[in-house]
Amino acid sequence: MKKILLVDDNEHDRMLYKRYLGKQIGHERLEIVEASSGEEGIAQFRTVRPDCVLLDYNLLDTDGLALLLELKQLAPPDTLCVIMITGGGSEELAVRALNNGALDYLVKQRFDQELLCKTVLHAIEKNEWRQYVARYHGQLQTVNQQLRDSLEELTEARRQVQQTNAQLLTANQEIEARNQQLARTNRDLDNFVYAASHDLKQPINNLRGLFDELRRTATFDDPEESEVLRLVDASLDDLNTTVTDLSAVVQIDRAQGEQITEKVLLADLTADVLQTLRPQLQTADGTVHTHFEKLPELVAVRSNLRTILLNLLGNAIKYRHTDRAPEITIVSSLLHGQAVLEVRDNGLGIDLEKHGAELFHLFRRFHPEAGEGTGVGLFLVNRLVQAQGGRIEVESELNQGTTFRIFLPQ
Incomplete structure (x- = not known):
């Protein structure tokens, strides 16, 4: 069940959007909540915590951009899903809305039921994807920290693997550099997915090779060291599986129109x-x-x-x-x-x-x-x-x- 909040002081427009959206989009059932002013929209947002907000730019008590900033203060970072709707087709306004946190932009009288439903569904999926990426990014940082800690311990304990540790440290630095790149590309989720599914695959393979070489050449007497290696091994497998699946998702979207029945x-x-x-x-x-x-x-x-x-x-x-x-x-x-x-x-x-x-x-x-x-x-x-x-x-x-x-x- 997905919750949609309509913030528009025009009752006719709200009725039209409700009729367009119906009771569900695809496999998604919808619960639609209405607000006729910015003040009521804030109150409904606090109560309902909607999955998507359809926000009219021209409101009697405020404007859409100001209300968008207020909503951002009420939502956790990178979780707000807002589609700005206006009666004018100003490109400058569209850019300002997107820069201020809106996920998409529609112009009144220039969209039909199909476009509205697709835009809402895409915005919800994009917001869910963004939240998953944030969790995945945090897990990746945790894995990197575990790797750094284990490398320091293994370097002190085993002189014969010093060269391998140096290679692993280099690989970690490469991953950290890619993490910084991923943090920047979070603003554009499509680019992030493309980078994650293509650019990350080779470093992960390199890291797997280095880790396997470390495990083959080193001996460990301390049970805690073996447990650390097991955790790292499992984390590498999880990371590789996730990137492979992300790659499959990307290929589905990029391949459309190029395939022949x-x-x-x-x-x-x-x-x-x-x-x-x-x-x-x-x-x-x-x-x-x-x-x-x-x-x-x-x-x-x-x-x-x-x-x-x-x-x-x-x-x-x-x-x-x-x-x-x-x-x-x-x-x-x-x-x-x-x-x-x-x-x-x-x-x-x-x-x-x-x-x-x-x-x-x-x-x-x-x-x-x-x-x-x-x-x-x-x-x-x-x-x-x-x-x-x-x-x-x-x-x-x-x-x-x-x-x-x-x-x-x-």
């Missing part, structure tokens, strides 16, 4: 995916049934469809029930001119009443005890399906299993 034989594609998942499937003693008789092939971007199947089948194996072997069924059919690809499993299931609204959000995990992951898979699946003009339906029951039903235009 084609007729894809589902049997061949599924065989390819199952070959990739063969070790996990064998370990879990899982079984996969396919029924492609009604629709042997469908029109799609092959690489995207492969990613969709790989994530859904991988999740079905990962989140299997401990009391039974995983049994997965894949069925294809044609319904009202749309291809339907259904993936059913008998795993842990999902409480849709509790988690349904968050199902396709970034970094959401519903069974953390079942295995490692970052909660990116379903986000990618949903984005890939939407990019081709499709949609996803989900049916699930706890401890019984889940069905993902994907509809793609043909």
Whole structure:
């Protein structure tokens, strides 16, 4: 449930925005709260703590820029989500609003329902992403501090690894330099994601190589030193997984418009995916049934469809029930001119009443005890399906299993 605060002294405009937004955006249910003045907007903001504020620039008791500054004082740093709306199309005003903390800017009578919904959804996602980045940045600083402390201790204890310690110190300095760069690029989250997913990958690989070399050549008698190394090793794995998943998210957005659809034989594609998942499937003693008789092939971007199947089948194996072997069924059919690809499993299931609204959000995990992951898979699946003009339906029951039903235009 996302809360939207409308601050506008024009009742007709507020009614229009409420009608445009409706009761939900995509998979998001909405609760809309109204304020007809700046003073009332401040009071509602304190009470409701909305996920997004639609703020009219021209208010009777104040102006939007002044009210924006007041809202910034009430919200924690980098958590305020405001879209400025005005009756004039001044580019200077738009720049001032963005510089003062607004995430986006709309001009009255120049947007329709689709643009308003997309702008609100994008602003909320961008704000959530910004908050995740802040947490991730803090974790990264903690890891760096742990590395520095362990390097100092190991340097004093083991002379034979002095050269490796020097290389690690150099690598830490490189990471600190990149941390400074990331702090600057936080103002533009798209640039930050691009830097994180591309520029950070090689230094992390270098650091992993240096750490593995250190562990191979050094000996440790103190149990506390071994525990420090274990923590660093786990932190490096987490960091590498996060950057890899961020890279996948970036590629989804950057690749749109460059990919070509084609007729894809589902049997061949599924065989390819199952070959990739063969070790996990064998370990879990899982079984996969396919029924492609009604629709042997469908029109799609092959690489995207492969990613969709790989994530859904991988999740079905990962989140299997401990009391039974995983049994997965894949069925294809044609319904009202749309291809339907259904993936059913008998795993842990999902409480849709509790988690349904968050199902396709970034970094959401519903069974953390079942295995490692970052909660990116379903986000990618949903984005890939939407990019081709499709949609996803989900049916699930706890401890019984889940069905993902994907509809793609043909």
